[in-house]
Every structure is written in C-alpha cells, then in structure tokens.
Amino acid sequence: QQERVTILLHKPVGYVSGQPEPGFQPAVVLIGPDTQWRPAAGQTFQPTHLKGLAPAGRLDIDSTGLLVLTQDGRIARQLIGEDSGIEKEYLVRVEGSPIPDALALLNHGLSLDGRQLRPARVEWLNEDQLRFILREGRKRQIRRMCELVGLRVVGLKRVRIGQVRLGELPPGRWRYLGADEHF
Numbered sequence: 001q002q003e004r005v006t007i008l009l010h011k012p013v014g015y016v017s018g019q020p021e022p023g024f025q026p027a028v029v030l031i032g033p034d035t036q037w038r039p040a041a042g043q044t045f046q047p048t049h050l051k052g053l054a055p056a057g058r059l060d061i062d063s064t065g066l067l068v069l070t071q072d073g074r075i076a077r078q079l080i081g082e083d084s085g086i087e088k089e090y091l092v093r094v095e096g097s098p099i100p101d102a103l104a105l106l107n108h109g110l111s112l113d114g115r116q117l118r119p120a121r122v123e124w125l126n127e128d129q130l131r132f133i134l135r136e137g138r139k140r141q142i143r144r145m146c147e148l149v150g151l152r153v154v155g156l157k158r159v160r161i162g163q164v165r166l167g168e169l170p171p172g173r174w175r176y177l178g179a180d181e182h183f
Contacts, residue, residue: 004071005049006177007031010169011067017055027067028053030172037173056080057088057161060140065090065158066166068177078183079161080137086162086183090132091125093155094146102149106130110145112138117145 011017015027031053033045049071056068056076070076079086099105106122121133132142143153159166162183169175 005053006068006070006072006075007049007053007174008164008166008169008177009067009069009174010166010171011059011064012171013062013064016061017057017059017067021061024061027055027059028069031069031174035173037169037175040176040178043176057137058139059158060143060156063156063158064171065156066161066164066169067158068161068164075183085135087160088134088137088158089160090134090142091155091157091159092130092132092142092146092153093128094130094151095128095154096151099150102151105149106132106145110148112141112144117141120145 009027009030011027011030014024015030016024017027020026028050031045031050036045039045052071053069054071054076056070056079059065059067068075068079078084103122103124106120108119110117117138118134118136120135121131123131125131130146134141138144142156146153157166164177164181164183
C-alpha cells in the first residue's frame, strides 16, 4: 500500500491554492524534484506523490506562506473540517487609519456574510504589521476584517498551521511533513 504524503509548500504570490483560474497556475505545479527543499533520507520525490494531492485549505492568489497539500483525507479534515480548531497564524502588513477600537473588533466582534466570526487573536507587531491567529478560514477573511476597521492589507503571509511552522522554507520551495510533525 502506497504511503500517503503531506507536503508543505511556501506558496508565492501569483499562484492559486486550488483550482486553476484563467491566466493563473495552481500552486501544485511547484511540486517537483527541482523545487524540493533539503530532502531528508527516504524523502525523495516520486511522481505518484502528485496523484490525489489536494490543498488542505486556501491561501488566496495575493497571499504567500504555508500551504498544505495532502493525499490524506484525515489530515485535510483535521485542517479544514467544519469543527476544526487548528490555529492558523498570519503576518499582515496594513495601510490606513484604523477606526477606534479596531483591535478589539478584530479580536472579537466582527461578522462576515451575516455570520459572527469566531474569536481571533490579533495584535500589533509594529506600526504597519499585525499578527492574526485564527481558528477558521472564510474566503479572504483577514482582508475583509481589516477593511471593516479602516485598514487595507498590502501583504499577507501564513507562517504557521497548528504546530507546523513555515520556518526557513523559501518561497516556491516545498518539503514533506516530517514523521515527527503534527498539526
């Protein structure tokens, strides 16, 4: 029986995480022997690893950072299932003048599409950068949350999913999820 693989990719801006859109390539095209980063013993790329490989979550075309692609449905459900409580951490560069109580609203109090958002952990890292830690992932959620409080996102990078960090993985490169790593 073939072992199911899970791949961690540093998705660059300009690639879509899932289905290809006209004029844009899906991030999976970056997975190959030439783009593997620091292969460990026994972790050589095989073309069969592309079969059934699907993104476990979205990262929009204008965003960069950690994208998980997996052949394992259990991992996909763990990360994107309705009851998933896995944290996702983002570094977000913003412009604009936030409304009063913007940080409080970002942490708890916003609604999107008529539904209350789960509480988030949001903090200022410096005058133009926020750290977001979310336990859900609605379409363009962070960008839309920021717009509601008077901020415009100019850069968004996912740096962690659960206990797995992007670390030093360069943009456009990928590696296998280690046997000792768990979300």
